[in-house]
Amino acid sequence: GESVGLHLPTLSVQEGDNSIINCAYSNSASDYFIWYKQESGKGPQFIIDIRSNMDKRQGQRVTVLLNKTVKHLSLQIAATQPGDSAVYFCAEKVANSKLTFGKGITLSVRP
Amino acid sequence: DADVTQTPRNRITKTGKRIMLECSQTKGHDRMYWYRQDPGLGLRLIYYSFDVKDINKGEISDGYSVSRQAQAKFSLSLESAIPNQTALYFCATSDLDNQPQHFGDGTRLSIL
Numbered sequence A: 001g002e003s004v005g006l007h008l009p010t011l012s013v014q015e016g017d018n019s020i021i022n023c024a025y026s027n028s029a030s031d032y033f034i035w036y037k038q039e040s041g042k043g044p045q046f047i048i049d050i051r052s053n054m055d056k057r058q059g060q061r062v063t064v065l066l067n068k069t070v071k072h073l074s075l076q077i078a079a080t081q082p083g084d085s086a087v088y089f090c091a092e093k094v095a096n097s098k099l100t101f102g103k104g105i106t107l108s109v110r111p
Numbered sequence B: 001d002a003d004v005t006q007t008p009r010n011r012i013t014k015t016g017k018r019i020m021l022e023c024s025q026t027k028g029h030d031r032m033y034w035y036r037q038d039p040g041l042g043l044r045l046i047y048y049s050f051d052v053k054d055i056n057k058g059e060i061s062d063g064y065s066v067s068r069q070a071q072a073k074f075s076l077s078l079e080s081a082i083p084n085q086t087a088l089y090f091c092a093t094s095d096l097d098n099q100p101q102h103f104g105d106g107t108r109l110s111i112l
Helices: none
Strands: A004-006 A010-014 A019-025 A032-038 A045-051 A056-058 A062-067 A072-077 A086-093 A099-101 A105-110 B004-007 B010-013 B019-025 B031-038 B042-049 B064-070 B073-078 B087-094 B107-111
Touching: A010 A019, A019 A086, A019 A105, A032 A062, A032 A072, A045 A056, A045 A062, A045 A072, A072 A086, A099 B042, B004 B087, B010 B019, B019 B031, B019 B087, B019 B107, B031 B064, B031 B073, B042 B064, B042 B073, B073 B087
Parallel strands: A010 A105, B010 B107
Antiparallel strands: A004 A019, A019 A072, A032 A045, A032 A086, A056 A062, A062 A072, A086 A099, A086 A105, B004 B019, B019 B073, B031 B042, B031 B087, B064 B073, B087 B107
């Protein structure tokens, strides 16, 4: 079946460095992708999304890159801060179908 | 105030009991969803509704039922709770297709 996965279960970065969180997806028909952040005791919080007709999209301190050739999605966080420590999920979607979530990766920011 | 509100936030109950989890939203979205989150398994869709008259099963609907009482309210019921339904439950809403879903802060449900 189709799946969305993350390469690493945990990522530790130094405060101030850039973070890159990677995600592989396997459904070539997926046309919409989202990154979520989940802090302890809270629900997933929308960070940024991208549609399949784009390769890159930037937000505030975050950039999402989509490589459809290798079915790869990444989230880049610039100047990582302690408040960025959380679990990050990628999710993919085919039009008019449901959102499929990856299992999540923990980002830990070292002071 | 939160845009998506779930009640209760925590619940402990016994096997065989009927449980209702409630979700209300002020975002004005037509689409609402119930998910379950288990460690190591990510978020899995239980039921979803695209408008008041629409109810659809997700990937793990067995043992659950839902009711869409109004555009703003979507409740999840466990008719006869069992221990393996112990999990975090999230409600979410979205506007149109290919728009982000917005989540509540979840209900932590423990079934003894």
